[in-house]
Amino acid sequence: MNFPILSTLIFLPLISSLFIFLTKEKxxxxxxxxxxxxxxxxxxxxxxxxxxxxxxxxxxxxxxxxKSWINNFIKFKLGIDGISILFIVLTTFITPICILSCVNSVxxxxxxxxxxxxxxxxxxxxxxxxxDLVIFYLFxxxxxxxxxxxxxxxxxxxxxxxxxxxxxxxxLGSVLMLVxxxxxxxxxxxxxxxxxxxxxxxxxxxxxxxxxxxxxxAVKMPMWPVHTWLPDAHVEAPTAGSVILxxxxxxxxxxxxxxxxIPMFPxxxxxxxxxxxxxxxxxxxxxxxxALMQDDMKKLIAYSSVAHMGYVTLGIFTLTKQGIEGSxxxxxxxxxxxxxxxxxxxxxxxxxxxxxxxxxxxxxxYIPKYSFLFLVFALAALGLPGTSGFLGEFLVLTGTFQKxxxxxxxxTFGVVLGAAYMLWLTKxxxxxxxxxxEIKNLSDINKSELAMLVTLAFFIIFFGFYPLPLMETFSxxxxxxxxxxxxxxxxx
Amino acid sequence: xxxxxxxxxxxxxxxxxxxxxxxxxxxxxNLTSLIIIxxxxxxxxxxxxxxKIFLDSFTRDAFSNYFKILIxxxxxxxxxxxxxxxxxxxxxxxxxxxxxxxxxxxxxFMVSANDLILFYLGLELQSLSLYILASxxxxxxxxxxxxxxxxxxxxxxxxxxxxxxSLLYGFTGSTNFDLIASTLNEENAGAIFAMVFILVGLAFKxxxxxxxxWTPDVYEGAPxxxxxxxxVVPKVAGLALLIKFMFxxxxxxxxEWQTIIIFISxxxxxxxxxxxxxxxxxxxxxxxxxxxxxxYALAGVAxxxxxxxxxAIIYISIYVxxxxxxxxxxxxxxxxxxxxxxISDLSGISKKHPLLSVSLLIILxxxxxxxxxxxxxxxxxVFVSVLEKEMYALAIIGLLTTVMSAFYYLKIIKTIYFDxxxxxxxxxxxxTAQISIFASCTILTTFFLYPSILNNLVNNLFVS
Numbered sequence: 037m038n039f040p041i042l043s044t045l046i047f048l049p050l051i052s053s054l055f056i057f058l059t060k061e062k063x064x065x066x067x068x069x070x071x072x073x074x075x076x077x078x079x080x081x082x083x084x085x086x087x088x089x090x091x092x093x094x095x096x097x098x099x100x101x102x103k104s105w106i107n108n109f110i111k112f113k114l115g116i117d118g119i120s121i122l123f124i125v126l127t128t129f130i131t132p133i134c135i136l137s138c139v140n141s142v143x144x145x146x147x148x149x150x151x152x153x154x155x156x157x158x159x160x161x162x163x164x165x166x167x168d169l170v171i172f173y174l175f176x177x178x179x180x181x182x183x184x185x186x187x188x189x190x191x192x193x194x195x196x197x198x199x200x201x202x203x204x205x206x207x208l209g210s211v212l213m214l215v216x217x218x219x220x221x222x223x224x225x226x227x228x229x230x231x232x233x234x235x236x237x238x239x240x241x242x243x244x245x246x247x248x249x250x251x252x253x254a255v256k257m258p259m260w261p262v263h264t265w266l267p268d269a270h271v272e273a274p275t276a277g278s279v280i281l282x283x284x285x286x287x288x289x290x291x292x293x294x295x296x297x298i299p300m301f302p303x304x305x306x307x308x309x310x311x312x313x314x315x316x317x318x319x320x321x322x323x324x325x326x327a328l329m330q331d332d333m334k335k336l337i338a339y340s341s342v343a344h345m346g347y348v349t350l351g352i353f354t355l356t357k358q359g360i361e362g363s364x365x366x367x368x369x370x371x372x373x374x375x376x377x378x379x380x381x382x383x384x385x386x387x388x389x390x391x392x393x394x395x396x397x398x399x400x401x402y403i404p405k406y407s408f409l410f411l412v413f414a415l416a417a418l419g420l421p422g423t424s425g426f427l428g429e430f431l432v433l434t435g436t437f438q439k440x441x442x443x444x445x446x447x448t449f450g451v452v453l454g455a456a457y458m459l460w461l462t463k464x465x466x467x468x469x470x471x472x473x474e475i476k477n478l479s480d481i482n483k484s485e486l487a488m489l490v491t492l493a494f495f496i497i498f499f500g501f502y503p504l505p506l507m508e509t510f511s512x513x514x515x516x517x518x519x520x521x522x523x524x525x526x527x528x
Numbered sequence: 529x530x531x532x533x534x535x536x537x538x539x540x541x542x543x544x545x546x547x548x549x550x551x552x553x554x555x556x557x558n559l560t561s562l563i564i565i566x567x568x569x570x571x572x573x574x575x576x577x578x579x580k581i582f583l584d585s586f587t588r589d590a591f592s593n594y595f596k597i598l599i600x601x602x603x604x605x606x607x608x609x610x611x612x613x614x615x616x617x618x619x620x621x622x623x624x625x626x627x628x629x630x631x632x633x634x635x636x637f638m639v640s641a642n643d644l645i646l647f648y649l650g651l652e653l654q655s656l657s658l659y660i661l662a663s664x665x666x667x668x669x670x671x672x673x674x675x676x677x678x679x680x681x682x683x684x685x686x687x688x689x690x691x692x693x694s695l696l697y698g699f700t701g702s703t704n705f706d707l708i709a710s711t712l713n714e715e716n717a718g719a720i721f722a723m724v725f726i727l728v729g730l731a732f733k734x735x736x737x738x739x740x741x742w743t744p745d746v747y748e749g750a751p752x753x754x755x756x757x758x759x760v761v762p763k764v765a766g767l768a769l770l771i772k773f774m775f776x777x778x779x780x781x782x783x784e785w786q787t788i789i790i791f792i793s794x795x796x797x798x799x800x801x802x803x804x805x806x807x808x809x810x811x812x813x814x815x816x817x818x819x820x821x822x823x824y825a826l827a828g829v830a831x832x833x834x835x836x837x838x839x840a841i842i843y844i845s846i847y848v849x850x851x852x853x854x855x856x857x858x859x860x861x862x863x864x865x866x867x868x869x870x871i872s873d874l875s876g877i878s879k880k881h882p883l884l885s886v887s888l889l890i891i892l893x894x895x896x897x898x899x900x901x902x903x904x905x906x907x908x909x910v911f912v913s914v915l916e917k918e919m920y921a922l923a924i925i926g927l928l929t930t931v932m933s934a935f936y937y938l939k940i941i942k943t944i945y946f947d948x949x950x951x952x953x954x955x956x957x958x959x960t961a962q963i964s965i966f967a968s969c970t971i972l973t974t975f976f977l978y979p980s981i982l983n984n985l986v987n988n989l990f991v992s
Contacts, residue, residue, distance in 0.1 A: 177904075185945060
């Protein structure tokens with residue numbers, strides 16, 4: 037493959053954002069929406085083509101591009117395998133939806149908003165494509181700039197506080213990862229991860245390096261106790277920002293565990309498994325309880341995200357086939373479901389400018405289409421069989437049972453709590469008595485909102501019944517991951 | 529030696545021109561730019577091999593040529609982007625560009641010196657020019673004050689430096705760098721005293737903690753055009769000199785000076801990050817930020833390895849680019865004939881001045897060292913070489929202060945983007961400042977496409 041298809045994928049949004057930058061002030065809004073929509077859909081189609089042409093029967097990295105970047109030091113290396121392609125498709129799928137949603141929700145500086153979203157897309161795809169630690173770090177950190185601006189410029193009343201908290205928390209976590217990356221370079225003489233997999237990092241360094249990577253991924257994931265930036269960021273971010281944050285940015289950490297922590301530091305991963313179990317269980321139970329007490333819809337969904345990410349970390353570090361596959365499935369499905377839920381909150385927020393649960397009630401009598409879709413997403417979020425949410429949690433729990441009964445039992449308890457807060461939210465928002473007279477005049481969802489939500493609902497249910505396309509894609513890669521991990525442990 | 533001869537001859541000729549022609553500021557200014565460009569051309573066409581003349585007291589090599597070009601280029605940008613400011617603030621005396629040229633000449637001797645005496649002469653020529661520049665707005669109380677402050681403190685540090693030089697001569701019996709290097713060893717306790725004195729003097733010139741006290745006051749008090757010169761050009765020369773001292777005369781007593789530099793570096797990084805948080809004046813903030821940045825560059829020097837020196841040179845080169853951009857933005861903040869320099873004046877300018885805001889955004893994020901901008905690579909190379917020597921504490925403290933300093937850069941960005949609009953500045957006619965900003969932003973944003981360009985340039989600086 038000579039054509040640099042991955043670079044094209046990465047830089048297509050960036051280049052189209054340049055076009056938007058050059059559009060005239062007067063016609064800026066409509067033309068920039070069209071340009072960005074067009075380019076993001078083109079990116080999506082390109083990523084679908086990649087998925088289609090990816091050979092899923094081999095764990096090798098494909099479409100590998102390698103260019104000399106910093107002489108004698110770092111190569112600009114890209115490549116994808118069965119795991120990363122799904123995150124890429126998720127990214128390119130969510131971005132057009134965000135752009136559509138901003139037509140309704142963003143009223144000021146639309147042009148700049150779209151530029152920020154497209155630049156962010158470039159960095160997100162870059163994270164999932166990079167096969168070099170430094171390139172990965174570059175994209176991983178660069179995403180902070182547009183997200184900081186999205187929260188800060190278009191966010192709610194406490195946006196400054198949230199944007200700063202988001203930026204500084206993530207940066208603080210990441211600088212330790214940068215130290216670890218450079219140390220790895222001096223230990224192995226390369227930052228190319230394929231070579232690092234083969235060279236193997238000395239055992240005595242693994243623990244400390246693993247912790248340095250954890251500091252970054254734990255903040256990004258987010259894991260308890262460094263999750264506190266997430267509810268703030270979600271609450272204040274505009275709808276599209278929340279959607280990207282929940283659907284994609286949080287997945288970078290899970291992807292990072294799979295791509296870096298486990299294959300590079302197998303001994304340390306084994307050693308720290310109890311730590312991850314503990315943190316995950318606390319995340320699942322504690323944040324579910326916190327979610328129960330929220331009176332802000334976005335905050336509730338944010339805490340539920342932390343709990344769902346708890347399943348992901350739990351599943352990844354069971355290091356069983358079911359656990360890891362469940363985690364990846366959970367990440368993809370959470371990407372769809374949380375995006376949908378935030379969009380739902382965005383729909384009513386655009387109309388009534390309130391995120392408080394108490395503002396709403398009895399929506400089903402006035403806006404039935406919206407209420408039906410909300411119900412679908414809420415049920416998917418609590419993991420109802422037949423939705424994609426169920427499969428992920430089920431597989432994670434299956435995997436956990438093989439390793440630790442205690443952890444699995446406690447995590448299962450979290451499923452019940454998840455059902456409790458989601459159902460209670462639905463009860464208070466969709467059903468119940470209508471106390472607020474403004475609700476009677478609410479208009480039901482319009483065409484573009486319907487299109488976004490129905491698409492998401494379709495995929496959530498489709499992957500709930502027919503998980504094979506996803507499972508097939510990452511199955512070989514996951515098998516190899518576990519096999520290499522076990523070999524590394526035995527040879528120790 | 530040819531660039532220096534050309535430079536001194538041209539300085540004297542335009543000095544004569546200035547004296548005999550009335551209202552000659554414009555002419556002299558343009559001639560100055562021309563002289564700088566011609567000097568660049570002369571240096572570029574001169575061969576890169578090592579040459580030592582005047583009893584080995586003057587060296588011309590790739591190292592000095594690189595720094596000379598950096599000094600000239602940055603002076604060219606600083607001067608030209610500040611021209612409107614100079615005219616608006618009635619600083620348009622013909623001596624202004626001439627004194628700048630004199631200080632450049634001093635720096636040329638500093639970076640080329642291979643002898644304590646020549647080095648000191650260059651340093652003093654540069655310093656004396658800078659004292660005058662700081663107080664050039666002589667009717668302005670703050671400018672005069674900053675000039676005096678700078679003079680008194682700098683004279684003290686020059687004294688220490690000279691004392692160090694004489695000690696060094698006494699204990700090694702030579703003023704030549706190469707001879708000093710060959711006779712100096714770790715048992716020579718007196719020479720270590722000398723080294724400390726020289727380091728103190730140099731740390732003062734690059735405004736590293738704890739010899740930084742003058743920086744914020746001088747930066748704030750001097751006219752912005754002078755501040756931007758101070759923030760960029762003498763730093764380059766100072767750092768070059770520091771590296772040169774470490775590389776040639778003191779290379780045998782590495783362990784002794786390493787401890788000192790590590791301390792200075794850590795102290796500068798921490799102070800730069802902490803003190804800048806509470807600043808309200810943009811120039812003062814840049815002063816503290818420059819202290820922090822020197823701390824990072826010194827972290828590269830502290831490694832005592834070639835790759836460390838190279839990373840420090842890359843750092844200072846990117847620092848120059850960022851600071852030229854940042855100061856050029858200040859020249860565009862003009863309202864009712866007055867230049868604003870408080871951070872609160874930037875409030876909400878993103879609505880009325882989108883391009884200026886985007887440029888500031890790029891420059892500030894780059895100063896904070898966020899990838900994929902140029903500033904990240906500067907820090908990255910430094911930390912790579914620091915970790916090569918397994919100086920973990922230095923690296924981790926450095927990176928933590930990066931996060932702290934990100935806070936105050938974010939605060940400015942917050943002011944620009946998140947706050948409500950207050951002031952609309954006059955549409956600027958200052959094309960040269962806009963060109964400087966554009967150039968700086970373009971370099972910073974596209975640096976990641978081909979980051980080895982600077983590596984290639986600095987790779988062959990240390991062949992001796």
